[in-house]
Amino acid sequence: MTLKQDRNYRTATQMIHGGTVRSLYGEVSEAIYLTQGFAYQTAEQAEMRFNGEDLGFVYSRYANPTNEVFEKKMCMLEEAEEGRAVASGMAAVAGAILCMVKAGDHVVAARAMFGSCRYVIETILPRYGVEVSIIDGAFVKNWEEAIRPSTRLIFFETPANPTLEIVDIAEVSRLAHAVDATVVADNAFATPLYQKPLALGADVVLYSTTKHIDGQGRCLGGIILSSADWIAENFQNYFRHTGPAMSPFTAWVMLKGLETMSLRVEQMSRSAAQIADLIAQHLAVEKCLYPGRADHPQADIITQQMSGGSTMVAFELKGGKKAAFNFCNALTIPLISNNLGDVRSIITHPATTTHQNVAAEVRAELGISDGLLRFSIGLEDTDDLLEDIAQALDAT
Ligand SMILES: *Cc1c(COP(=O)(O)O)cnc(C)c1O
Numbered sequence: 001m002t003l004k005q006d007r008n009y010r011t012a013t014q015m016i017h018g019g020t021v022r023s024l025y026g027e028v029s030e031a032i033y034l035t036q037g038f039a040y041q042t043a044e045q046a047e048m049r050f051n052g053e054d055l056g057f058v059y060s061r062y063a064n065p066t067n068e069v070f071e072k073k074m075c076m077l078e079e080a081e082e083g084r085a086v087a088s089g090m091a092a093v094a095g096a097i098l099c100m101v102k103a104g105d106h107v108v109a110a111r112a113m114f115g116s117c118r119y120v121i122e123t124i125l126p127r128y129g130v131e132v133s134i135i136d137g138a139f140v141k142n143w144e145e146a147i148r149p150s151t152r153l154i155f156f157e158t159p160a161n162p163t164l165e166i167v168d169i170a171e172v173s174r175l176a177h178a179v180d181a182t183v184v185a186d187n188a189f190a191t192p193l194y195q196k197p198l199a200l201g202a203d204v205v206l207y208s209t210t211k212h213i214d215g216q217g218r219c220l221g222g223i224i225l226s227s228a229d230w231i232a233e234n235f236q237n238y239f240r241h242t243g244p245a246m247s248p249f250t251a252w253v254m255l256k257g258l259e260t261m262s263l264r265v266e267q268m269s270r271s272a273a274q275i276a277d278l279i280a281q282h283l284a285v286e287k288c289l290y291p292g293r294a295d296h297p298q299a300d301i302i303t304q305q306m307s308g309g310s311t312m313v314a315f316e317l318k319g320g321k322k323a324a325f326n327f328c329n330a331l332t333i334p335l336i337s338n339n340l341g342d343v344r345s346i347i348t349h350p351a352t353t354t355h356q357n358v359a360a361e362v363r364a365e366l367g368i369s370d371g372l373l374r375f376s377i378g379l380e381d382t383d384d385l386l387e388d389i390a391q392a393l394d395a396t
Contacts, residue, residue, distance in 0.1 A: 011077060011193070015258045019072030021065065032252040033065045062240050066248040070255050071223065077192040077258075078205055080225035082232075084239050085246035085254070089188060089208020090116050092222030096184045096204050097121070097153060099238035103129030105152035108181075110137025110167050112160035112366055115355050117186065121155060137167045138298060140175070147175050157186040161340075162350045162374035163367045164189070164289045164314045166298040169305055173201030182230070188212075191265050191341070194308035203230060211341035212311065214257045215264050219250040264343060264379060268311040271385060272377035276313045278386055279375075282393045284323065286371060288315040311341060313375040321370040323396045324349050328373070330392035333380055340376035345385060348374040 009018070023031050038057040040046040048054035057063055071083035086092050097120060101107060109121045111134045118134075125132050133146045137156050147154070154176045158167040173183045184204040185197035191212045197205045207213060209221035223246075224235060239245070246254075269292070276290035288295075291302050292309025317323040327347075328336050334345035338353050348354060350368050358368070377385065 012262050014076045015073060015262060018076045019069050021069055030066060030069055030252060030255050032248055033060075034248050035064075036060050060248060061243050061245045064245075064248045064251070066255075067246055067251040070246075070251040070258075073255065073258055074192070074207075074223050074225055078196060078198055078225045080198055080205065081228040082230075083223055083225040084231065084235060085209075085251055086222040086224065086239075086244040087246055087250075088220040089186075089206075089210055089222040090120075091244035092206040092208065092224050093117050093155075093186060094120050094124075095235065095238060095242070095244055096206050096224050097125070097155060099235045100153055100182060101125065101128075101130045104131075104150070106131045106133070106148060106150040107153045107155065108133045108135060108143065108146045108151055109154070110156035110158075110160065110165075111135060111362075112137060112163050112165040113155075113157050113186070114161040115358050117155070117157065118358065137172075138165050140168055140171045143172050143175050147179055147181065149179050151176070151179050151181040154181050154183045155186070156184075157189065158195075159189040159291055159310060159312070161189060162312075162314055162348065162354065162372065164291055164296070164310065164312060165367075166291070166296075166301050166305075168301050169195075169197050169200040169202055173203075177201070182234075188341075189310060189312055190306060191261070191311075193262055193265050194269075194310070195306045198225070200305055203227070209254050209257075210339065212265055213254055213261060213341075215261060215341055215343060216257065217339055217342045217344065219253045221246055221250050221254055265311060265341075266308075267379060268341075268343075268377050269309045271380075271382040272311050272313055272375075273309050274382055275375070275377055275385060275389060276315075278389060279313060279315050279393070282390075284317055284319070284327075284393050284396045286316040286318050288313065290314075311377050313377065315373055315375070316369055317371040317373065317396060319371060319396065321349075321351070324371050324373050326396045327392050330395035331388055332392075333384060333388045334375070334378070340374070342376060343379040345378035345380060346376040348376070350374055 037059045135142045156167040183202040185202040188208045204226040280288035334347045337346045
């Protein structure tokens, strides 16, 4: 009853049919196996389940049928061998890093990142004796200088939250592999449709599935994808014994999200490109950053490694926090909130929300000025959005 995996179906087909496993009832939409564990026919079977001779489910902290379908579909999208769904994007970030490092190891990370990712790397890791270098990841030269023989792991987001700064995945992976370091890429902003970090050389790719994969503001989730070897050697035991597993209900919601993700992301990106053009030419705007525009400072790398633009636009208003707040308050359609990749357009003022806990001088270094806004473009009618944004820009 499952899609034959030996056929080379395209992404949209795989997202609908790939990896599906049906119960004896032949349900059309995947079943939700909302169960903590599984029972065995005999004591002998229980013994064999636990020693791996009988392949089957044991406990939902380890694996669950609904989660497994979600993991399989994500593996198909990313051309990964194995995936593990976890409870949130941060469970994915923390897990991918903590499962690998030990005291004395060195980690290099790009400074442009989500506030919580920065907390894990800058505050938690040094407590356990891990040395950390946080660098300006936009320049390959900085990676070259920072990576050393004790470097065990590299972490970056590209495009980064919220400044849409880019890291050259292929070049940085090449430098990392020269010292046997593992490259972990947070691909939440690009989505698996527009950028494939594993194909570009990264070893591990992770997502906050809260963002474009759910895409409808319902569930928190995350996923880690890599080779079968990396999962077996590094993540599997960490995952089983520290307990960040995704709820099967959430996995089912994520499966429903995947069915429409390509349509949503493509339409949202088309609108975002038009909105970025409108914002970029407005007099109230200091600068506009959009990965699909030729004036993005790293447009060259973007064309090399991304196959589409983005649902996200970052821009800085002249007039700092007051202008930014005026703009947010003048909008009538977008929500003032902090999710992204949602069907609803969402405006965020990072300096006072998602990055409030990042020190002011660090924010300045990252380009998160008081006038910076992060816009996640939704599925509303593009003309309605353009009209609303134009009047809000005029009002600032
Ligand atoms: C949102 C986000 C996260 C954290 O994901 P949660 O699902 O909120 O835990 C991590 N990285 C990036 C780039 C994000 O945008």
